Structures are given as C-alpha cells and as structure tokens.
Amino acid sequence: MKAVHFGAGNIGRGFIGLLLDQSGYEVTFVDVNDEIISSINQHKSYQVHFADETSDAVTVEHISGINSIEDPKAVTNAIIDADIVTTAVGPNILPVIAKAIAKGLVERIDIHREPLAIIACENMIGGSTLLKEYVYQEISETDQEGFDDLFGFPDAAVDRIVPNQTNANLLDVRVEPYYEWVVEKTFIQGELPDIKGITYVEELGPYIERKLFTVNTGHAATAYLGSCHGYETIDEALQGEAVMDTLNGVLQETGQALIEAYGFDAKAHADYIQKIIGRFQNPHISDEVTRVGRGPVRKLGPKDRFVRPASMYLEFTSAAPTYLAKAMAAALRFQNKSDEEAVKLQRMIQKKGPAAAFAEVSGLEQNHPITEAVMLEYEKLR
Numbered sequence: 001m002k003a004v005h006f007g008a009g010n011i012g013r014g015f016i017g018l019l020l021d022q023s024g025y026e027v028t029f030v031d032v033n034d035e036i037i038s039s040i041n042q043h044k045s046y047q048v049h050f051a052d053e054t055s056d057a058v059t060v061e062h063i064s065g066i067n068s069i070e071d072p073k074a075v076t077n078a079i080i081d082a083d084i085v086t087t088a089v090g091p092n093i094l095p096v097i098a099k100a101i102a103k104g105l106v107e108r109i110d111i112h113r114e115p116l117a118i119i120a121c122e123n124m125i126g127g128s129t130l131l132k133e134y135v136y137q138e139i140s141e142t143d144q145e146g147f148d149d150l151f152g153f154p155d156a157a158v159d160r161i162v163p164n165q166t167n168a169n170l171l172d173v174r175v176e177p178y179y180e181w182v183v184e185k186t187f188i189q190g191e192l193p194d195i196k197g198i199t200y201v202e203e204l205g206p207y208i209e210r211k212l213f214t215v216n217t218g219h220a221a222t223a224y225l226g227s228c229h230g231y232e233t234i235d236e237a238l239q240g241e242a243v244m245d246t247l248n249g250v251l252q253e254t255g256q257a258l259i260e261a262y263g264f265d266a267k268a269h270a271d272y273i274q275k276i277i278g279r280f281q282n283p284h285i286s287d288e289v290t291r292v293g294r295g296p297v298r299k300l301g302p303k304d305r306f307v308r309p310a311s312m313y314l315e316f317t318s319a320a321p322t323y324l325a326k327a328m329a330a331a332l333r334f335q336n337k338s339d340e341e342a343v344k345l346q347r348m349i350q351k352k353g354p355a356a357a358f359a360e361v362s363g364l365e366q367n368h369p370i371t372e373a374v375m376l377e378y379e380k381l382r
C-alpha cells in the first residue's frame, strides 16, 4: 500500500508518517524543503523518540521523498498510484498543494478508477473540506462530477504535541507519547483506510471543537501570556502563577461553551482539561512560545481557537468571556520578528489602532462585546 504525505515537518514525520508506516504503508513525503527531502532519500529511515522516561524509540522505514518544486511530475505519478493522501503543511499552504493534488487526481481518473481518501491533518475546522474546495477550483465542472464518486475529503482532528526539533540527526523527531487521530468517515468513498490509530466517527464536529478549543486554545493562551511575561517555553510559562491562573480560566470558559454545545459530561471534560494541562507541563518537552503562538492572525480568525469559543460562550451565558479576552489581548501584544503574521498584526495595530486591527482579523465589529472585552484587557497589559 502506498501513501503520499504532503509536509515532512514535525507532525508529518513525528505522527502521520509514523502511523502510516506502522500500518504497512510505503510513505512518499512531498515537501519543498530540499534538505529534508534529500535526507529522506539518502537515509530512507528515521527515528521517532518519545518524550517520557520509559518508551523506546521507533524506526520509521519504507519512506521516500519528492521535492515538489523540482519534480512536480513525480508528485502527479505518486498520486496516481496512491492508496491514501494526507497533508500536514499548515492551513495557509492548502491552496498551494491543491494545484498538485488536482493535477494528480485528473491524471489518475484517466488511468484507473480506484477511490481515494485525501485527509488534511491541520489544526482547523473543516480542513479537508476546504482543501477539496481549493482542489475543485483547479478543475473543470465536468471533472468535478467524476471526482465526487471516487475521491473523498474526510475532515480530521489530529492531536500530538511535536515541538521544533533540535536532534543531531535532521530527520529524527521527538514527540509526546500521547496521540489522537479522529477522521469523519461519512465522505470516504470505498473501504475505510486501515490505519492503526485512526478513530473513525460519523460526525467530527464535537471532536475537532473539543480538541481545538481545549488543547489549542489553552496552548495559544499559554504562549501569548507566557510571551508577555517574558517566558520562552510553554512549561516554563506554566510555572508562573499568573499564566496558570489565566489558562485555567480560559479552559473553564471554553469548557462551559463546549458542554453547552455538545452535552459533554462535566466531570469527564474537567478530567480532559487536567490531562491537557499535564501534557503542556511535560518536563521532557521544550516547546517554544514562538512555535505555539505562530500565526496570530490565523489564530484570531473567526472560526479559530479564540473567537469561535468566545462567541459560543457569549451566546450561552449572555456575557463576554473574561479569560479568553485576556488571552486574545495578549495575542495582540505578541511580538516575533521572524513570524510574518506577528509582524503584520503589529503593523496593523500601529496603523489602525488595536480595536480596528482586532475587528479586521476576528471578523467582529469594533463595538461587539467581545472586542470591547479584549480592548479592556489590552489596556491592562500595557
């Protein structure tokens, strides 16, 4: 069985590639980073190390790599032969890889009519659905009809903390032991891919929102507040009472919204929160606030980890959330010269002022109760 995986980065090698290899797939990584791709083709294996005191490292084999800039034809051929396609490139790159996926699918359908699942493993709601939209923008309406019967784009939620890597071997990855990969089975054509570690569900909504608005909201809140307080890593930031108190408050607010929306058991959700805070505190992982806070414009977006749960909270309680507002205010103060979105956001704030900048990225009006709550906290952080 053959898998094509776009993005040979942290989660690509440390999670998706590992599980595909363990399920018997030969994995072809597609990436634009020539150093990584050359190394994959030279060594044909790498090790995944686990950030705990007990687990042994696992070797991932049966891999190859394609540099999609240098050899687009090889990407097309790999998609023609693939039994599954997965991605972990970041939400902003989905429109870029959609072109290569569309070309591969158009040529594939001329050669054979085997069904295929294309799964975007990105931290966002509806990642595969969005990828499908980008792919369909690249093909004619006639081709689209043929595609619907063969190619499924099931949405997914992936959870495993994989920080930036500092290993002697470029390809090796150090990951937390915990993982979860949930895939919505509704739109899969043909048989469900037999991948060890995937949980198939009828409806992904509750899973992706629970994950995104607990793990990722909590993570980003810690990163932005930690950064404001001068901390460099997530575990360091949580040693300070101020950040920990706000994190707890944020997760109480998102928890209240999630329980209202999906009827989760309150005790089970409280346990889930504690487990996640424990994962953030893992002393065997050093995860930089700059990685976790990357892309503040995306993270302050209308459907992402802050604004959507804040809007749910407002809807259910008729009050704007306090702690989510503190975290969003800290996001507006996030400085990182190496992060394009952080630089862009600071420029917007300088040019238009914080309320207008927040309104633009969040999609909320300047006089919206959430914007007003964020501005109150923004002033306090001065």
Ligand SMILES: NC(=O)c1ccc[n+]([C@@H]2O[C@H](COP(=O)([O-])OP(=O)(O)OC[C@H]3O[C@@H](n4cnc5c(N)ncnc54)[C@H](O)[C@@H]3O)[C@@H](O)[C@H]2O)c1
Pocket: 006, 007, 008, 009, 010, 011, 012, 030, 031, 032, 033, 036, 068, 088, 089, 090, 091, 093, 096, 097, 121, 122, 123, 158, 159, 160, 161, 162, 163
């Ligand atoms: N790291 C984590 O803890 C984690 C966990 C769950 C989900 N995710 C999600 O996985 C995705 C990737 O995150 P990551 O941490 O692995 O990032 P990363 O930067 O380590 O990896 C992204 C990879 O995509 C590659 N890439 C960029 N443009 C490309 C293109 N046009 N074609 C092919 N490859 C391209 C990059 O070169 C890089 O190797 C994100 O959506 C992230 O939210 C990450």
Ligand SMILES: O=P(O)(O)OC[C@@H](O)[C@@H](O)[C@H](O)[C@H](O)CO
Pocket: 123, 158, 159, 160, 161, 162, 215, 216, 219, 220, 291, 292, 293, 294, 295
């Ligand atoms: O990948 P991002 O930028 O959406 O979010 C940063 C981290 O919160 C994220 O990568 C987590 O480590 C991951 O989602 C854990 O499953």
